[in-house]
Amino acid sequence: GIQVEQSPPDLILQEGANSTLRCNFSDSVNNLQWFHQNPWGQLINLFYIPSGTKQNGRLSATTVATERYSLLYISSSQTTDSGVYFCAVRNSGNTPLVFGKGTRLSVIA
Amino acid sequence: DVKVTQSSRYLVKRTGEKVFLECVQDMDHENMFWYRQDPGLGLRLIYFSYDVKMKEKGDIPEGYSVSREKKERFSLILESASTNQTSMYLCASSALTGTEAFFGQGTRLTVV
Numbered sequence: 001g002i003q004v005e006q007s008p009p010d011l012i013l014q015e016g017a018n019s020t021l022r023c024n025f026s027d028s029v030n031n032l033q034w035f036h037q038n039p040w041g042q043l044i045n046l047f048y049i050p051s052g053t054k055q056n057g058r059l060s061a062t063t064v065a066t067e068r069y070s071l072l073y074i075s076s077s078q079t080t081d082s083g084v085y086f087c088a089v090r091n092s093g094n095t096p097l098v099f100g101k102g103t104r105l106s107v108i109a
Numbered sequence: 110d111v112k113v114t115q116s117s118r119y120l121v122k123r124t125g126e127k128v129f130l131e132c133v134q135d136m137d138h139e140n141m142f143w144y145r146q147d148p149g150l151g152l153r154l155i156y157f158s159y160d161v162k163m164k165e166k167g168d169i170p171e172g173y174s175v176s177r178e179k180k181e182r183f184s185l186i187l188e189s190a191s192t193n194q195t196s197m198y199l200c201a202s203s204a205l206t207g208t209e210a211f212f213g214q215g216t217r218l219t220v221v
Binding site: 031033041043048086096100101 | 118140142144146149151152154157159167197199201205208209210211212213214215217
């Protein structure tokens, strides 16, 4: 099956710094999503982005499907951005999402 | 807004008990999924369903069963709970076309 790798596994930032999280996948995809897992465990949808670029406030994402990677950018990080960020993909038809292991982000004041 | 609701946020059960985890979605989605999340192992798919009364095994179905009697509800059943089923359980739904998936708030199950 499709493999999803996220990097870095852990990231510590000072408040106000910018960061880039990466997601590599091993096959073509028809769905790619970025999630943020909050401290209570819920997965919050950030972006549905099988290709192209999207922005939502301080967050933006780019997926280059032909090169099999996606990037999540966080600008001017805040302590509330802390948590685990997951990339998940679907590579054909109606198959379930396959998740990467996540990037644990800690933003310190 | 899509809403996926799991019946409990925290649950403590005894070894050998039969446990039901319930998930309800309000967007008329065809697809529903159950994942479990463990430290170092990420999210792993247990079962999924494309339609009422249909079910498919995921990567780790052993020790679990599911029920989908109505389109909006997908239940995960632990027939005889064991301590190695202590985990975070996450339910999700999406439209049949395989577009954006939405997750419930999660159920943290402890089996003692």
